[in-house]
Amino acid sequence: MFALPDHHVVTLRGRDALAFAQAQFMSDVAALADGHWQWSGWLTSKGRVIALFALLKADGETLRLVLQDVDPEAFAAQLQRFVFRSKLVIEPGGDLRVGGTFEAHSSAAGPRAAIDHEGFALDFGGDGGVRTLHAGAGLAAPADADALARWAAFDLAHGLPRLPASQAEQWTPQQLSLERLRAYSVKKGCYPGQEIVARTHFLGQAKRGLALFECDAPLEAGQQVTEQDRTFGTIVATVETRGQSLALAVLPLEPAASAPLAQGHPLRPASLRGGLAR
Known part of the structure; x- marks a missing residue:
């Protein structure tokens, strides 16, 4: 096992935890069975993704969110503003640490989790192989930069964007192709940004989505993708592994007329893998 220091657990606990999450998050939390999990996220009122996470329903009054690349304290404080009179507590971090294994x-x-008194484990595998995320009280796992990069590359290869702070609140779920992960609902009812998400879905107005690329040069999120001297899209997530860069970019759904570039470096299209949806 190796440490996943960029993953953090936030717990929602209390009588109204489930109803609160159903009203705030973009997945159908109410449809989850105890001991199961799904991909989910929190949107702005304009339908832009603030954060993506794995959402585990431990029981009828306890939800665990596994955040990626998001400060758990800041996330919990932002979410706390919407609690009002709901009966729940939001607990960021705590003694739960996160690690991974291939x-x-x-x-x-x-979607079935393994839960015990010390923590939980989630199946994070897909068509690219098996892996497990572990979260436990005081879990001690060594740092392993190569394994961490391999983990992030697995995410990107399966269409799970690892959004840095610069890309938060920039993209709708459809632009990030999150239907591939079944991470949002267009039927469950109101939540922040739901009107925009539903309108885009039912009117067929999604015009951009995710594409995966490989490149021999270093890439950064926020760089523009160009073709024939025009801006064609934006890189939203990258990782360097085995001497090359892997990147997810938001692009128009119609194919480019010529080979795409980023900072003048050729981008090689790659196929997104499946099997990570829950």
């Missing part, structure tokens, strides 16, 4: 778990499979 191995299957004996109990966690697909």
Whole structure:
């Protein structure tokens, strides 16, 4: 096992935790069975993604969010502003630490989690292989930069954007192709940004989505993708592994007329893998 220092757990606990999450997050939390998890996220009122996370329903009054690349204290403080009279507490961090393995778990499979008194495990595998996310009280796992880069590359290869702060609140779920992960609902009812998400879905107005690229040069989120001297899209997530860059970019759905570039460097299209949806 190796440490995932860019992953953090936030807990929602209390009588109204489920109803609160259903009203705030973009997935259908009410449809989750105890001990199961799904991809989800929190949107601005304009339908832009603030954060993506794995959402585990531990029981009828306890939800665990596994945030990626988001400060848990800041996230919890921002979410707390909408609690009002709801009966729940939002607990950022705590003693739960997160680690990963590129191995299957004996109990966690697909959307079914493995939960015990010390923490939980989630099946984070997909078509590219097996892996398990572990969260536990005081979990001690060594740092491993190569394994961490491999983990992030697995995310990107399966269409899970690892959004840095510069890309938060910039993109709608459709622009990030989050339907591939079944991370949002257009039928469950109101939540922040729901009107924009539903309108885009039902009117067929989604004009951009995710594309995966490889490049021999270093890339950064926020760089423009160009073709034939025009801006064609934007890189939203990158990772360097095995001497090359892997990048997710938001592009128009119609194919480019010529080979795309980033900072003058050729981008090689790659196929997104499946199997990470829950």
